Amino acid sequence: MYGRAVVALAAACFVGYCVLPDLMERRSPSSLRRAPAPTNGIALTFDDGPNEEITPRILDALHAVGGHATFFLVGQNVRRYPHLVRRMVREGHAIGVHTETHPHAWLCVPSRLRREIAMSFTAIIEASGGKRPLWFRPPYGAFNAVTTATAHRLGLRIALWSCDAGDWLPGASQQGIAARIRHGIQPGAVIDLHDGGRTPTGCRRMADLLPGILDEIVHAGLQPVQLGELVGLPPYAEAYAPS
Numbered sequence: 001m002y003g004r005a006v007v008a009l010a011a012a013c014f015v016g017y018c019v020l021p022d023l024m025e026r027r028s029p030s031s032l033r034r035a036p037a038p039t040n041g042i043a044l045t046f047d048d049g050p051n052e053e054i055t056p057r058i059l060d061a062l063h064a065v066g067g068h069a070t071f072f073l074v075g076q077n078v079r080r081y082p083h084l085v086r087r088m089v090r091e092g093h094a095i096g097v098h099t100e101t102h103p104h105a106w107l108c109v110p111s112r113l114r115r116e117i118a119m120s121f122t123a124i125i126e127a128s129g130g131k132r133p134l135w136f137r138p139p140y141g142a143f144n145a146v147t148t149a150t151a152h153r154l155g156l157r158i159a160l161w162s163c164d165a166g167d168w169l170p171g172a173s174q175q176g177i178a179a180r181i182r183h184g185i186q187p188g189a190v191i192d193l194h195d196g197g198r199t200p201t202g203c204r205r206m207a208d209l210l211p212g213i214l215d216e217i218v219h220a221g222l223q224p225v226q227l228g229e230l231v232g233l234p235p236y237a238e239a240y241a242p243s
C-alpha cells in the first residue's frame with residue numbers, strides 16, 4: 001500500500017514538473033515559432049555550437065549572400081571558442097542561450113536548470129564583449145516547470161522553430177536534410193539547424209548544403225535575417241539599455 005502511494009506521488013510530481021509544463025509551453029503563443037506578421041524575412045537558427053570546424057563554414061556561407069542568422073550557443077563551447085562568438089557579433093548575427101552543457105529539462109532539478117541558463121548567459125556576455133542575449137532555446141525544445149520563468153528573469157524570450165531540418169538525427173542523409181529545409185522555406189519561417197552537438201556527420205552535410213539553400217532562399221525573394229527582425233527587435237538587448 002505504502003509502495004503504491006510512493007509511486008503515485010512520484011508520477012504526479014513527474015507530470016506536474018515535466019509533462020504538463022512541456023505540453024503547455026511547446027504550444028504557448030509567447031514562444032516564437034514564426035513571424036507573427038507578413039514579412040520577406042526568414043530566420044535560420046543554428047544550435048549547439050560554436051564548433052571549430054562547422055561554424056566558420058556557416059558564417060562564410062551567410063557572408064557570401066549578405067545574410068544574417070541566430071546562433072543558440074552552448075556555454076561550454078562559448079568558453080572554448082570565444083573568437084567565433086566575436087566573429088558572429090562582428091558580422092551582425094544574433095546570439096541566443098542554449099544552456100551550459102545541453103541537458104534535457106526533464107532531467108534537471110530547478111537549481112541545475114537555473115545554473116545552466118545563467119552560466120551560458122554570462123559566458124556569452126563575456127565572450128561577446130558585453131552583448132546581452134535576447135533569446136533562449138531550450139535543448140530538445142523541452143520544458144520543465146521552471147524553464148520559462150528562469151529565462152524571463154534574465155530578460156530572455158523563448159524561441160522554438162517552424163521547421164526542424166533533422167540534421168541532428170543520427171544517419172540523417174543529405175537528401176533528407178535538404179527536403180526538410182526546402183519544405184520549411186517560407187516567408188517568416190524559423191528553421192532549426194545545427195552547427196555542433198553529437199551528430200557532426202549531419203552538421204557537415206547541412207554545411208555542405210547551406211550555400212545552395214541560401215541561394216534558393218535569396219532567389220525566392222526572401223532575406224535571411226536574425227530572429228529579432230521577425231518581431232521588430234535588434235539582435236541584442238543592449239539596444240534597450242537607458243543611455
Ligand SMILES: [Zn+2]
Nearest residue numbers: 047048139140
Ligand atoms: Zn541543442
